[in-house]
Amino acid sequence: KEQKLIPFIIKRILAYVSKVAPLELAKYPVGLHSRVQQMINLLDLEASNDVIMVGIHGIGGVGKTTIAKATRNAIASRFEATCFISDVKNKVKQVNGLASLQLQIITELLNDKHSTITDLSQGTNLIERRIHSRRVLIIIDDVDDHEQLKELVGSRSWFCHGSRIIITTRYKHVLNVHGLKEEEIYELQSLTPRESLELFSLHAFGTATPFKEYARLSEEIASTAEGLPLTLEVLGSLFFDKRGEEGWEESLGRLRKDEHNGVHGKLRLSYEELDETEKHIFLDIACFLQGKGTENAIYMWRESGLFPVIGLKVLIHKSLVKIDSIFNEFRMHDQIQEMGRRIVSQEHHPELRSRLWRSDEILDVLQYKK
Ligand SMILES: Nc1ncnc2c1ncn2[C@@H]1O[C@H](COP(=O)(O)OP(=O)(O)O)[C@@H](O)[C@H]1O
Ligand SMILES: [Mg+2]
Known part of the structure; x- marks a missing residue:
């Protein structure tokens, strides 16, 4: 009997811990406390009969994701379930991107690994029907189109009273179109x-x-x-x-x-100021590997005669790349990624470039070479 009980208990503890385990923040946080406090005021946690959405608006690199994570860490324990949907604007570009984000919301909030979503309307339906029973905190990070919000957190009426939704974006009109009022938008200022x-x-x-x-x-x-x-x-x-x-x-x-x-x-x-090997590794990550596991990439670089372990150490030390310690995946800020991709785009015409990542360009070059 005990043998059956132990895995059960472990599972429950893990579920609890992962619910409230803090998300990783900046290495050296500065000025976070006061900004998080302002977010908490906007979220009006005592208003238990409402569903409140708050947007964080600001330019790339100003710290929106960091504030969203820090706010989540500060208040997660007050909710029955929380989920953090990161990097929406890039994830929706993948095949079935938006539907898999819908699924992620269901999976994380309900701890349910069995649902499947075949199309977007079924997804919205499922979120609306199933999440309604719980007071949740949802963070939708980095949206660039209103359509994404419509499918993920379409209406306040989908959610249980007391739920809170935080949305970050570089584009304010996305928040306006979704019905957020001026006083529900936190304009994140740059550091003093x-x-x-x-x-x-x-x-x-x-x-x-x-x-x-x-x-x-x-x-x-x-x-x-x-x-x-x-x-x-x-x-x-x-x-x-x-x-x-x-x-x-x-x-x-x-x-x-x-x-x-x-x-x-x-x-x-x-x-x-990087050396050639480090530049090579950096550009590979910017073009192909952001969000991907590190293991295969390291094999690949080793096979190509590069020194990935040292190279990565330098890139991490220079704050150009991070490795997610839980998922063991590359993380590169989208502004740094864009900077890297721009360097490659400026090399030559597509057919002479060192790297191609856009499917239309790849197709063009393959056809042209024939
Ligand atoms: N208050 C802060 N103190 C220290 N570092 C910060 C702070 N805010 C952001 N950063 C760092 O700056 C970088 C960009 O922040 P991020 O939150 O990703 O910006 P955004 O989401 O607005 O593009 C990250 O590497 C993060 O660690
Ligand atoms: Mg961000």
């Missing part, structure tokens, strides 16, 4: 100059304030990031390895050049 310097220093020195002799340079470099945590993280990690004020001056000079304008330009400085 002080917070920016702190985040830069944490990555560059491992301390919240810069070493004395680098104080002025740090301030100047941090200010080029215009308050974007993504850029601050990458620049801080880049300068971590540099010691000597001359090297700092030189890189700051490069950062100020026109070709390093804008977010992609700043991120590209870090790419340019």
Whole structure:
């Protein structure tokens, strides 16, 4: 009897733990607390008779996903079930993308591994019918089209009273079209100059304030990031390895050049300082491997005479790539991925490029070569 009971208990504990286990946040969080507090106010957790949707709006790299995760970590235990649907705008591009996200909502919220969804209307139907019995917290991260919201969290009436839905996006009109009012949208501001310097220093020195002799340079470099945590993280990690004020001056000079304008330009400085092997691995991940498991990729690179373990270590250290410790998959921020893909697109015409990832281009090149 005991033997039957133990797996049962383990299963229940795991289900509970995974429900409230915190999602991984930034390595060095800065200014999260006050922002999460503002989110919690908007979510009005005491209003138990309502279903409230709150949008987080802001430019790429400003920290929307991070705030959504931190908010989820802070309040998950108040709900009967939670789910976090990440990277929607890219996942819907895959075959049956939107339907599989519907399925993910059902699976995570109901702990039900047996449902299947064959088409979108069946999916919405299933969500509406089955989720209704539970007070849930749902996070829909990075949508770029209203259609996605319609199929995933179509109407407040689908959900049980007291449920909360958080949606992040770069495009505010998506939230407006979905019926969110101005006061239900959290405009995520970039970091203040002080917070920016702190985040830069944490990555560059491992301390919240810069070493004395680098104080002025740090301030100047941090200010080029215009308050974007993504850029601050990458620049801080880049300068971590540099010691000597001359090297700092030189890189700051490069950062100020026109070709390093804008977010992609700043991120590209870090790419340019990689060696050939690291660049190769970086571009492979940007073009093909974001969200994919690491194991096969490492075999592939090894076979091609690259040194993936060292290469990946460098890329992680430079904050260009992350590896999800639970799923063992590559994670690359979409702005960094776009920067990498742009580098490949600018190489040549499609038929001469090192990498092709869009099916229409692949088809074109294959036909042309015949
Ligand atoms: N408040 C913060 N403190 C420290 N790092 C942050 C903060 N917000 C975001 N980051 C880091 O900046 C990067 C971009 O953040 P992310 O939340 O993915 O932005 P978005 O979703 O708006 O594109 C991530 O690598 C994240 O770890
Ligand atoms: Mg995001």
